[in-house]
Amino acid sequence: MFTEEKPSKLGDIMTALNDPRLPIYSYDFEDFDNHPYFRAARNYPLITYYEQKFMEAEALMMTGGDDAAIHDAFMEGVTSSFDYISATTPFASDSLHMVFDSLSMDYMAAIDPGEGNVTMEDIMTQKYIAMYTEPEVYNDWRRTNIPELTPNSGSTIPYRFPYPSSELTLNLNTPPVDGLDAITDPANKVWWDIN
Numbered sequence: 614m615f616t617e618e619k620p621s622k623l624g625d626i627m628t629a630l631n632d633p634r635l636p637i638y639s640y641d642f643e644d645f646d647n648h649p650y651f652r653a654a655r656n657y658p659l660i661t662y663y664e665q666k667f668m669e670a671e672a673l674m675m676t677g678g679d680d681a682a683i684h685d686a687f688m689e690g691v692t693s694s695f696d697y698i699s700a701t702t703p704f705a706s707d708s709l710h711m712v713f714d715s716l717s718m719d720y721m722a723a724i725d726p727g728e729g730n731v732t733m734e735d736i737m738t739q740k741y742i743a744m745y746t747e748p749e750v751y752n753d754w755r756r757t758n759i760p761e762l763t764p765n766s767g768s769t770i771p772y773r774f775p776y777p778s779s780e781l782t783l784n785l786n787t788p789p790v791d792g793l794d795a796i797t798d799p800a801n802k803v804w805w806d807i808n
Contacts, residue, residue, distance in 0.1 A: 622760055623745055626738060630724060633716035634695070634742070637702055663697060664749070666690035667740040674736065680729040687731045687739070691721055694743035734759050755806050771799035772806060 627635045670686035673679070695717040704710040726735055737759035744750050754762065755772060764770045775797045781787050 622762055623742070626760065627742060630742075631720065632742065633713055633720055634698060637698060637713075638745070661693075661697060661744075663690045663694040663743055664740070664747075666693060667736055667743070670731065670736045671733070671740075674731070674733055680731075683731050684726075684728040687736055688721065688725060690736075690743065691724065691739050694739075695721070733757065755802070769800040772802045773799055775799055 623638075624635070626632075627638070666686050667690040670683050670690060673683045673686060695714075699710070699714055699717070702713075704713065724735075724739070726732070737753060737757050740753060741750055741760055754760070762770055776787065781797075
């Protein structure tokens with residue numbers, strides 16, 4: 614999905630964790646049209662099992678859930694994200710597939726914080742990696758500020774999509790003109806974003 618110009622934050626995180634998904638995410642850009650994620654006939658799930666497990670781990674953590682249940686949901690999220698890639702990626706050979714599966718097991722052992730030690734940063738970072746092509750990752754970042762992102766010099770990271778001009782001119786329920794900056798400036802947060 615990206616080559617040498619991979620998103621720096623994602624690439625840095627994956628490199629630091631020695632994540633075996635990085636070569637798969639770094640698919641040859643010259644063959645972009647044939648990338649398995651971008652084929653027109655690709656079946657694309659609305660929600661995945663691994664997303665559900667990361668949401669479960671987050672919900673358990675936020676509600677004071679059992680440490681074992683948090684750990685199990687977190688690790689199942691990581692494991693099932695690797696299972697999904699293993700099942701949906703066309704590997705060049707069976708031996709490369711086996712290498713990926715072996716590296717996946719090593720990775721999961723290395724990132725396992727142990728029962729009682731899972732943090733919100735662990736959960737959201739692994740969810741960010743597993744779901745980096747999903748729009749929900751953007752909303753997760755707005756909710757949690759994980760991972761910590763640094764905007765390009767002289768810019769800000771957008772927190773909202775601006776209202777289209779047609780909405781501003783044709784919708785009678787649009788906020789009054791004196792409040793337009795609040796809803797049209799991408800740097801202003803949406804009402805639910807308290808972070």
